[in-house]
Amino acid sequence: MKKYLNVIAAYSIMLLLIILVGIFQSWTIALTIFNYCMISAVMTMGANIQWGYAGLINFGIMGYTALGGLAVVLVSVAPVPEAWEAGGLNMMFCILVIVGIVFSTRYVLKKIKKSKQRNYLVAAIIIGGLILIRIISGPAIESIEAVEPAKTGFLGGLGMPVLFSWIVGGIFAGGLAYVVGKIALGLRADYLAIATLLIAEIVVSVIKHEDWLARGVKNVIGLKRPVPYEVDLQGTPWFINLVEKLHAGKLNLINSVTEKQDVLKQLVIDASSVYVKLCMAGLFLSVVIALLIITQKALYSPWGRKMRAIRDNEEAASAMGKNIVKEHLLIFILGSAVVGIAGAMMVTNDGLFTPGSYRPMRYTFVIWVMVIVGGTGNNFGAILGGFFVWFLWVQAAPIALFLINLFTAHLPETNALKIHLIESAPYFRFLMIGIGLLIVMRYRPQGILPEKIIKQ
């Protein structure tokens, strides 16, 4: 118990902060923050698996998040039959061509000895394949995008339940990580960071500009939800009765019947949005807890020890017969898959997929701040980092506004500096996050909750 005292204390403070938001702002805001905190926590856990367990630096979190989001669209949206008729066959054929390119390249690389001819052959296969794809897909893409461009203009998905897409998101991200890992994992740490960041940019720009896949920057809205809709809830008798019962005391004070109806209606609307967010929170919480149990078990298993050994001394681990390349690739895939799940969760929570919003600032650097601040190599720390930094990210503007008003209280309302500062209050979040990161890096480089090695 005493061992976990700092963990319990840190988590209680975090919970208290969110409850304070609920009391002073509103419960809807508090729950929104809470949900996003949990999504961030899952992302942070993914990054922590790579950085904390194995020392791999992955700045491509943005790309895996976007792929997870894409999975939601591809799995849960109903298929668009007209689009499939217009060009589905050609697109499927293109996928076959890509598979063909990959396998023939592999075959050539395996069967022919290293030589100039081999390089030319590989280049010829790839360029020929790309030209073939362009010829096949060009007209197909045009006709797909012409199908009701304002509403669909893409192939649509499989129409399956949205929860299934969380798993698919993980698989997508893991698949990408396999490719990226094969290319980039041999690089030195900071090269790896740059390379993964740039590859993630490529992935996002493909998602952004291939409109036939997921409408690109035109966004997909109205995605399915695993929880009930507010509007439906507001018409359900049991829900109205529940709200009435909960607020019985307040309602009984009102005498007029019409007024009572109005108040009840407002209460039901408020309660429905809280209820939906609570349902989401339940789902997210179960993911977080499941992941936490799995990662804790893994961290303290022989496998986890092996990972730490590789992280701390590659040469020694290699001398003990551990296959470092393979282990690095495995952990890169696992961590990225977790990030992919988080990406799918986020899109499910928002109900819309906006490829234009995937930017390195928000989806790579802020997540990394979470990992560093929370505590590298400690799963509880990672979750706490996700919660704390996200909370700061959202609440920084109100805090900054409060501080500005406090320090400029003596200035008149028309003071140019005061007006300028108040207008730029939203940008103080960057300042707070940055200074927070610098302070933690300097005075507590191991994070708020440092890594704990349990001797067995």
Next chain:
Amino acid sequence: MDFLNALILLLNYTIIPALTYGSQLALGAIFVTLIYGVLRFANFATGDMMSFGTMFAVLFTYYFQSLGISLGVLPTALLTIPFAIVMMILYMLTIDKFVFSYYRIKKSPPVQLAMVSVGVMFVTQAIIRIIIGPFDRRFLDGEKFILKAIEFKEMTGLNEGLTIKSTQLITIIVTLIVVSVMFWFLNKTKTGTSMRAYSDNEDLALLSGIDPKKVVMLTWIIAGVLATVGGVLYGLDKSYKPFVYFNNMLPIFAAAIVGGIGNPFGAFLGGYVVAFGEIFITYAYKKFFTYILPEHLEPDSLMQLLSTDYKFAVSFSILVVVLLFRPSGIFKGKIL
């Protein structure tokens, strides 16, 4: 005649823009490479530092304009560059003193310094947005064009016009001046040699009595010049928007790695490799081919390898290919 037309077309739409963009990238890439070579970390605050210097140039330009000072046909911003550079260097030295020097003395691993630079990136970005805001700003004044398309057509009687913007010429000339002075300094002067020695082998350099503090300070000063000049040139040519500068960090990194990180000359060429790659691959060659091919062979598609949406992706793909086949860059890194 058709051949000349085709040539002018390429010159107008690909070669001159690529040279301009390449020069801007090259300055940034040398900045990245210098920091990497001497201070040994990947500086993720690159884009924002360039933006920081440019911000002062913009502010000084507005101030000078209000005073009525101008350079006539040349943009006022050129006059403000020295002042902006001073502010930039002061900022960099402050950051170095309070943030980076601690980790340098402790000999932290490069990854930790890179993470610290992420923190600096956040702070710099915040300061810029608080001072000047996130909006798009144009601060170009003076003559806009050196050669207009119509004038060129009248002069030569060709179908295709050639436009040369004053910013394009200024960019190329200023880049050449700055880069040659820098190479002269690095290769011919004693201080420059000591910098190269420090980059090559820190211990040996210390042993031979090179003052590390001086080297680090010099590096930041040169970096400040490069960052500000590169940023101002980019801002004059396009426009000044903090977010765009942050994004420019990515092709700049690509240029630095393609050229071989730690190698300034490689970075200089890497900038052009990335710029030409981006523009050549995303340019639609339809008109070009209609000029040079006989009539019955004229293409009916756009003849574009990739749509312009993938401009950034192209430079990153160049990087991935280089990383796969020549991880040390085209021009062998680490010989500052």
